[in-house]
Amino acid sequence: MIKLKNVHKSFGDLEVLKGINLTVEEGEVVCIIGPSGSGKSTMLRCMNQLETITSGKVFIGFNLISHMEEGEDLLKLSEKEASKLRTNLGMVFQRFNLFPHLTVLQNLTIAPALVKGLSEKDLVRKAEDLLRSVGLYEKKDEYPNKLSGGQQQRVAIARALAMDPTIMLFDEPTSALDPELVGEVLEVMKKLAEGGMTMVVVTHEMGFAREVASRVIFMDEGQIVEEGTPEEIFDHPKMDRTKAFLNKVL
Numbered sequence: 001m002i003k004l005k006n007v008h009k010s011f012g013d014l015e016v017l018k019g020i021n022l023t024v025e026e027g028e029v030v031c032i033i034g035p036s037g038s039g040k041s042t043m044l045r046c047m048n049q050l051e052t053i054t055s056g057k058v059f060i061g062f063n064l065i066s067h068m069e070e071g072e073d074l075l076k077l078s079e080k081e082a083s084k085l086r087t088n089l090g091m092v093f094q095r096f097n098l099f100p101h102l103t104v105l106q107n108l109t110i111a112p113a114l115v116k117g118l119s120e121k122d123l124v125r126k127a128e129d130l131l132r133s134v135g136l137y138e139k140k141d142e143y144p145n146k147l148s149g150g151q152q153q154r155v156a157i158a159r160a161l162a163m164d165p166t167i168m169l170f171d172e173p174t175s176a177l178d179p180e181l182v183g184e185v186l187e188v189m190k191k192l193a194e195g196g197m198t199m200v201v202v203t204h205e206m207g208f209a210r211e212v213a214s215r216v217i218f219m220d221e222g223q224i225v226e227e228g229t230p231e232e233i234f235d236h237p238k239m240d241r242t243k244a245f246l247n248k249v250l
């Protein structure tokens with residue numbers, strides 16, 4: 001569903017991704033771990049074209065664009081097709097970036113209202129259902145600044161889900177939160193994973209990766225050093241670099 005083939009990315013002279021090969025299949029929950037600056041966020045951002053890759057290929061959801069098959073890549077899509085693909089990738093950032101002048105409910109309805117052509121009633125019903133699923137229905141008429149960071153991040157997840165994405169990308173979604181608010185956001189993500197959502201999660205939360213990931217990727221210095229099941233990576237890492245990292249963080 002997502003495939004990166006020999007992806008390189010440089011910022012000026014700095015080569016941040018050095019030949020990434022990665023396939024994420026439908027229904028997988030892939031957690032990406034690794035030291036600060038190893039290129040995790042950049043790799044995620046290359047998946048949805050927030051960054052333009054320097055070389056290599058990125059394939060997303062072959063089934064979404066009928067003529068898109070292996071051998072073609074995102075750069076060959078028309079703007080309309082690229083935009084369709086992007087709406088199929090929900091993204092949740094470290095900072096929640098909710099619209100401050102809109103209520104919680106309006107934050108969820110505004111983007112689908114612009115692109116999906118649903119009736120007002122259906123938009124609201126759907127947004128309310130999503131807010132219930134993240135435990136925030138009672139906050140629907142509040143403005144974001146009245147919510148805690150954890151609540152705002154749960155709204156941001158619901159907002160991404162309102163676009164009916166087939167894949168959700170999370171870029172360190174809990175690292176800007178006070179420690180006591182981390183659990184409630186991880187709980188929402190866990191529920192999403194259990195519901196079968198395809199997810200790619202850049203995270204420093206090793207407990208989450210161990211419990212929820214179907215596959216863990218360890219990155220260091222712009223390369224995938226090792227990947228495997230949570231048990232393989234956390235209990236029986238093979239590579240010295242993985243061992244050294246885990247010794248530091250666990």
Ligand SMILES: Nc1ncnc2c1ncn2[C@@H]1O[C@H](COP(=O)(O)OP(=O)(O)OP(=O)(O)O)[C@@H](O)[C@H]1O
Nearest residue numbers: 011014016034035036037038039040041042043172
């Ligand atoms: N827009 C940019 N311009 C220049 N350099 C960048 C840019 N974005 C990232 N970098 C550099 O690329 C490297 C990798 O950054 P990236 O954010 O992908 O790492 P990361 O593994 O996600 O780190 P962290 O865990 O600290 O978020 C870093 O050295 C960073 O300074």
